[in-house]
Amino acid sequence: MSGGSAGRDAPGTAAATAGGRRLDAALRLLDRQLVDRDGRLCGKVDDLELERRDDGSLVVTAILTGPGALGPRLPGVLGRVTVAVWRRLHGDAEPGASRIPFERVAEIDSAVHLTMSRVEAPTHGLERWARENVVEKLPGAGDAPD
Amino acid sequence: MKRVLSVALGVLTAIGGFVDVGDLVTNALVGARFGVSLLWVVVVGVLGIVVFAEMSGRVAAMTGRATFDLVRERLGPRAGLLNLAGSMAVTGLTFVAEIGGVALALELVSSVNYLLLVPFTGLAVWLVLWRVRFSILENVFGLLGLALLVFAVAVWRLGPDWSSLVDQATHPSVPGSEGVPTYWYYAVALFGAAMTPYEVFFFSSGGVEEHWTRKDLGTSRLNVLVGFPLGGVLSFAIAISTALVLLPAGIEVDTLGQVGLPVSEAVGRVGIAIALLGFFAATFGAACETGLSVGYSVSQYFGWQWGKYVRPREAALFHTVLLLSTIAGVAVLLTTVDPIKVTEYSVVFSAVALPLTYFPILVVANDPDYMGEKVNGRLANGLGQVYLVLVTLAAVAAIPLMLLTKAGQ
Numbered sequence: 001m002s003g004g005s006a007g008r009d010a011p012g013t014a015a016a017t018a019g020g021r022r023l024d025a026a027l028r029l030l031d032r033q034l035v036d037r038d039g040r041l042c043g044k045v046d047d048l049e050l051e052r053r054d055d056g057s058l059v060v061t062a063i064l065t066g067p068g069a070l071g072p073r074l075p076g077v078l079g080r081v082t083v084a085v086w087r088r089l090h091g092d093a094e095p096g097a098s099r100i101p102f103e104r105v106a107e108i109d110s111a112v113h114l115t116m117s118r119v120e121a122p123t124h125g126l127e128r129w130a131r132e133n134v135v136e137k138l139p140g141a142g143d144a145p146d
Numbered sequence: 147m148k149r150v151l152s153v154a155l156g157v158l159t160a161i162g163g164f165v166d167v168g169d170l171v172t173n174a175l176v177g178a179r180f181g182v183s184l185l186w187v188v189v190v191g192v193l194g195i196v197v198f199a200e201m202s203g204r205v206a207a208m209t210g211r212a213t214f215d216l217v218r219e220r221l222g223p224r225a226g227l228l229n230l231a232g233s234m235a236v237t238g239l240t241f242v243a244e245i246g247g248v249a250l251a252l253e254l255v256s257s258v259n260y261l262l263l264v265p266f267t268g269l270a271v272w273l274v275l276w277r278v279r280f281s282i283l284e285n286v287f288g289l290l291g292l293a294l295l296v297f298a299v300a301v302w303r304l305g306p307d308w309s310s311l312v313d314q315a316t317h318p319s320v321p322g323s324e325g326v327p328t329y330w331y332y333a334v335a336l337f338g339a340a341m342t343p344y345e346v347f348f349f350s351s352g353g354v355e356e357h358w359t360r361k362d363l364g365t366s367r368l369n370v371l372v373g374f375p376l377g378g379v380l381s382f383a384i385a386i387s388t389a390l391v392l393l394p395a396g397i398e399v400d401t402l403g404q405v406g407l408p409v410s411e412a413v414g415r416v417g418i419a420i421a422l423l424g425f426f427a428a429t430f431g432a433a434c435e436t437g438l439s440v441g442y443s444v445s446q447y448f449g450w451q452w453g454k455y456v457r458p459r460e461a462a463l464f465h466t467v468l469l470l471s472t473i474a475g476v477a478v479l480l481t482t483v484d485p486i487k488v489t490e491y492s493v494v495f496s497a498v499a500l501p502l503t504y505f506p507i508l509v510v511a512n513d514p515d516y517m518g519e520k521v522n523g524r525l526a527n528g529l530g531q532v533y534l535v536l537v538t539l540a541a542v543a544a545i546p547l548m549l550l551t552k553a554g555q
Binding site: 109134 | 215449459
C-alpha cells in the first residue's frame with residue numbers, strides 16, 4: 001500500500017501536488033465543499049489519499065469522502081461509533097472509505113468541482129435513503145420551488 | 147425603477163424582520179424594569195450585528211459559501227463539530243421560543259390556550275419550510291413585521307419628556323430597585339438578543355439561496371447598513387414604551403400580552419390589533435428563519451445539498467433535518483415549559499454562543515484566497531476585533547451572572 005491518509009495532524013503532508021498544481025493540501029483541500037457537474041452539493045473533502053513519488057514529493061491521488069473518511073478524524077468514541085455504524089450499514093464486508101479519483105476534479109476554488117454527477121458520487125447513499133424513505137413519502141416533494 | 151423597488155423591498159424586509167420573540171420580550175422586560183438605562187446595549191448590539199452580517203454577506207456573495215460551510219473548513223471536523231453542537235443547541239432553543247411565541251400571539255387573538263395551538267403552529271411552520279418559496283417567506287413576514295412600528299406610534303402618542311429620556315439613556319445608572327449584577331445580566335441578555343447567531347447563519351445562507359454574486363454586494367450592504375439599524379429602532383420603541391407605561395405602574399413583563407400593554411394604552415384597540423399582527427409576523431418569520439438555520443448549518447457541516455432553491459427531493463437530508471427539528475420543537479413546547487422563560491434563556495445562551503459564530507467569520511473575511519480584493523478593510527477589521535472582545539466578555543460573563551442573579555430575579 002503506497003497510499004496514505006492526510007489527516008490534518010499527519011506530518012509531512014502540508015504540501016502536495018494536486019492535478020499538476022502545487023498547493024497546501026491541508027489548507028486548500030481538506031474539509032472543502034464538493035460540487036458536482038450540475039452545481040449540486042455532494043459532500044465534503046473529508047480526507048485525502050496521498051502517494052509518495054520516487055522523488056519524495058507527495059501527490060494527491062484521490063478525495064476520500066463520507067462517514068468512512070470523516071469518522072477516523074473525529075475524536076474518541078464518536079469517531080469509532082461513526083465508522084462502526086457506517087460499516088454496519090455498508091453493503092461490503094470490508095468497506096474502504098469512499099474515494100473519488102483526483103482525475104474527476106475539474107476545478108478548485110472556494111469549493112472542489114467534480115466532473116461527475118452527484119448520483120454517481122460514492123456518498124449518495126444516505127441522501128438517497130432519506131429521499132426514498134422520508135421526503136418522497138410527503139406530498140409535493142418533486143415540485144419546483146419557483 | 148424595478149431595481150429601486152427591489153432595493154427598497156430588501157431594506158423594508160430587513161427592518162420588519164429584525165425583531166424576533168427574543169427582542170420583543172427582552173426589550174419590553176428591560177424597559178419595564180430598567181427604564182431607558184440599558185438602551186445603550188441595543189445600540190452596541192445592533193452595530194455588532196451590522197458588522198458581522200455585512201462580513202458574512204460579503205463572504206457569501208464573493209465565494210458562494212455560507213457560514214457553516216466555512217466554519218467546518220477553517221476549524222476542521224473536530225472543533226467544527228463542537229461548534230455545530232453548541233450553535234445548534236442555541237438555535238434550536240431559539241426555534242422553540244419562536245414557535246411558542248407564535249402560539250402565544252395566536253392565543254391573544256383567539257383566547258384558545260396556546261398549548262392547543264402549538265401543534266398547528268408547528269405544522270404551519272413546517273408547511274412554509276416545505277412549500278413556500280424563499281423570497282416569499284422573507285418578504286411577506288418582513289413586511290408584516292413592520293406592523294411593530296405601532297410601538298413607535300405609541301411612544302409618540304405617550305408624549306414623553308424627550309430631554310429627560312435622552313439624559314437618562316446617555317447617562318445610564320442602575321435603578322435603585324435593582325442590583326448591579328442584575329443590571330449586567332440583562333445587559334448581556336439584550337446583547338445576545340440583538341446579536342443572535344442564527345441571524346448570521348440565515349443571512350449568509352439566504353445570500354446563497356438568492357444566488358448573490360459580487361454585483362449584489364451593494365444591495366446586501368444597503369440591507370444591512372440601513373435595514374438593521376432601522377430594525378433596531380423597533381427594539382428601541384418597544385423598550386421606551388414599556389419604560390413609559392409599565393415602569394411607573396410597577397408592572398413586570400412575563401407574558402406576551404404585557405408587551406402590548408403600552409400600545410393598548412396609547413393607541414387603543416386598533417393599535418393592539420396592529421401590534422398583534424406584528425407579534426405574529428415577527429415570531430412566525432423568525433420561526434422559519436431559525437428552523438432553516440438549523441437545517442442549513444447541519445447540512446453545511448456535512449456537505450449535503452441544502453436550500454430552498456432546489457426541489458425538496460433534491461435536498462432530502464436537509465428537509466429531513468427541518469422536519470425532525472420542527473417535531474422536536476413542538477415536543478419541547480408540549481412539555482408545558484413556559485415559552486417566555488425559554489425565550490429569556492435563549493437570548494442568554496445566544497450570548498454564550500456568540501464567539502463560536504463570529505470568530506470564524508472574521509477569519510474568513512480576512513482571507514485573500516477567498517475574498518480577492520474584497521477582504522476586510524481597516525474599518526471592518528477594527529470593529530470586528532473590538533466586537534470579538536465584546537462577545538467573548540459577554541459569553542464568559544453570561545453563565546456566572548445568570549447563577550448569581552438567579553436568572554435576573
